[in-house]
Amino acid sequence: MIANKQTVPFVDLITPHAHLEEELVAVFRRALQSGGFIGGPAVSGFENDFAAFCMTTHCAGVSSGTDALRFALMAVGVRGGDCVITVPNTFIATTEAITQCGAVPAFVDIDERTYNMDPERLREFIETQCDIENKTGRPVTRKKRQPVTAVIPVHLYGQTADMDAITALARQYNLSVIEDACQAHGAEYYSKEDGGWKKAGSMSRAAAFSFYPGKNLGACGEGGAVVTDDEEIAQKIKTIRDHGQIKKYVHDVEGFNGRLDAIQAGILSVKLQHLAEWNEQRRQAAARYNELLRNIDNIITPFEPKWARSVYHLYVIRTEKREELQQRLSARHIATGLHYPCPLHLQKAYAGLGYQRGDFPITETVATEILSLPMYPGLTDTQQHWVAECLKQ
Ligand SMILES: *Cc1c(COP(=O)(O)O)cnc(C)c1O
Numbered sequence: 001m002i003a004n005k006q007t008v009p010f011v012d013l014i015t016p017h018a019h020l021e022e023e024l025v026a027v028f029r030r031a032l033q034s035g036g037f038i039g040g041p042a043v044s045g046f047e048n049d050f051a052a053f054c055m056t057t058h059c060a061g062v063s064s065g066t067d068a069l070r071f072a073l074m075a076v077g078v079r080g081g082d083c084v085i086t087v088p089n090t091f092i093a094t095t096e097a098i099t100q101c102g103a104v105p106a107f108v109d110i111d112e113r114t115y116n117m118d119p120e121r122l123r124e125f126i127e128t129q130c131d132i133e134n135k136t137g138r139p140v141t142r143k144k145r146q147p148v149t150a151v152i153p154v155h156l157y158g159q160t161a162d163m164d165a166i167t168a169l170a171r172q173y174n175l176s177v178i179e180d181a182c183q184a185h186g187a188e189y190y191s192k193e194d195g196g197w198k199k200a201g202s203m204s205r206a207a208a209f210s211f212y213p214g215k216n217l218g219a220c221g222e223g224g225a226v227v228t229d230d231e232e233i234a235q236k237i238k239t240i241r242d243h244g245q246i247k248k249y250v251h252d253v254e255g256f257n258g259r260l261d262a263i264q265a266g267i268l269s270v271k272l273q274h275l276a277e278w279n280e281q282r283r284q285a286a287a288r289y290n291e292l293l294r295n296i297d298n299i300i301t302p303f304e305p306k307w308a309r310s311v312y313h314l315y316v317i318r319t320e321k322r323e324e325l326q327q328r329l330s331a332r333h334i335a336t337g338l339h340y341p342c343p344l345h346l347q348k349a350y351a352g353l354g355y356q357r358g359d360f361p362i363t364e365t366v367a368t369e370i371l372s373l374p375m376y377p378g379l380t381d382t383q384q385h386w387v388a389e390c391l392k393q
Contacts, residue, residue: 008374008383010335011214015378016278020270024220027266036262046265047225049272050209053186054201056227058234061260062241065182065210068224069097071258072206073150075226075236076176078103083146085125086180087117088343088355089363090154094180095344097208104146105353107345109360111162113303115316115370117153118362119165126173137174150176155184155200157339158216158282158313159304163203164193179207182224185216186279188309197309201227206237211268216282216313217275219264281377282312285384289315289373292388299391314339315375322371325391332390337372 017024031037043061051059062068078084080102086094088107095105108121130139130148139148151170153161163179170177179201181187187200201207209215211223226237239246244255290301300318304310316339319325326336343363345355357364373387 006386007333008335008379008387009376010337010372010374011376012378013213013218016271016274017220020274023270024267027270028263030266031263038259038261040262042262042266042269043260046260046269046272049269050225051227053199053272053275054207054209054227055199056202056207057229058231059225059227060234060237060241061265062224062226062237063258063260064222065208065212065215065224066093066097067241067256067258068182068208068210068226069094069152069178069180070100071237071240071256072178072208072226072228072233073097073101073103074240075233076150076178076205078150078176081146082149083141083144084150084152085122085148085175086152087154087156087363088345088360089115089340089366090156090180090344091182091340092344092347092349093182093210094152094154095350098152103149104144105344105350106141106148107355107360109362110366112362112366114159114162114305114308115366116156116159116161117166119162119169122151122166122169126169132173139173139175148173148175150178152178152180153204154180154182155187157302157310157316158184158187159302159308159310160184160187160189160200160203162305162307163189163198164191167193167203177204179204181207182210182212183215183313184311185209186275187311190307192307202229205230206233211264216279216311217268217271220267221264223260223264223268225260278377279311281379282375283310285375285377285379286310286312286315288381288384289388292384293317293391296388296392312375314372316370316372318366318369319371320369322369326371328393329387329390332386334387334390335374338370339372341367343367 047059082103084098098105111118181200184200206228211219240255241258244253
């Protein structure tokens with residue numbers, strides 16, 4: 001079985017679907033036989049189940065994680081000309097959503113160990129680069145006089161940001177928090193404030209999830225959802241996703257074509273039943289990697305603080321020899337990834353924001369050293385030993 005041992009894909013989008021093929025095909029068949037392709041019980045059924053999974057009261061299915069972020073921002077009242085704070089170490093969808101609702105992104109650096117938003121950098125941004133407006137209690141950026149109205153912590157790689165600290169600052173400065181939970185379905189955070197474990201998506205006014213096929217819960221196509229405890233926000237999103245319609249052909253506002261379709265919703269309901277088990281397999285695989293890589297010099301394994309239960313969407317190591325390791329693994333047919341090789345503030349698309357190299361030193365250093373190893377629920381012990389063996393060599 002040497003060939004088998006030598007090839008380690010980065011993700012496996014085939015095996016889980018092969019196991020569930022009959023159930024998934026039945027979803028498609030039901031849609032064909034009923035003609036129910038948009039909306040209907042498949043969508044509302046999934047929305048109820050996913051809200052329950054996230055420990056929230058409401059869920060609105062939408063067509064992607066990007067739409068989920070954009071609609072969430074719009075629904076909490078972010079408007080053209082506002083400033084929304086996030087991190088430069090994320091996928092561009094986070095900032096696209098900000099820009100597409102007319103706002104401007106501002107970045108704060110990440111924590112060197114968790115790779116997520118550093119609450120101290122958030123505080124520093126507010127206290128040193130903003131004035132506080134008397135009327136609203138909100139920060140206004142000094143340079144461009146933009147009102148800061150929201151902050152998007154990203155739960156990157158499947159691990160939540162330090163939400164107590166971020167929430168406290170948001171409360172102090174009257175900011176809406178929107179979680180980008182697109183990589184964190186089922187992740188948990190121990191809130192000292194609330195004295196208990198909380199699910200990703202349940203710690204802010206509204207949270208965005210993606211069901212892109214490679215995510216921990218993936219559709220067989222595109223999909224996304226917003227979860228919230230606020231009925232009004234949920235209702236707004238259900239209007240925005242459907243051309244602003246409150247009733248057929250009644251448009252009080254313009255919206256988008258941003259619905260989750262019935263076939264994807266049905267597929268997601270089937271797969272949601274396995275999500276907790278798949279996440280547990282990812283956690284076990286991460287523990288195995290931690291053990292196997294523990295004594296290799298110059299490799300930093302992921303840091304999981306006591307207050308976090310990561311669902312390891314990605315297993316990301318850090319090493320100064322990143323390029324060399326990646327090439328050598330690739331030569332042995334071990335697939336790896338970089339999440340993300342170029343921080344957003346250095347992307348050409350954001351040249352207009354006026355940032356420079358050196359503005360976010362932790363993000364910039366980390367971007368040259370991170371390496372995502374193969375990670376998916378069916379990853380075997382043998383495959384992981386082989387990856388570790390190659391890293392050691
Ligand atoms: C995947 C992802 C998104 C966007 O989701 P899509 O469904 O691809 O639109 C947003 N933010 C993060 C952090 C993601 O990983």
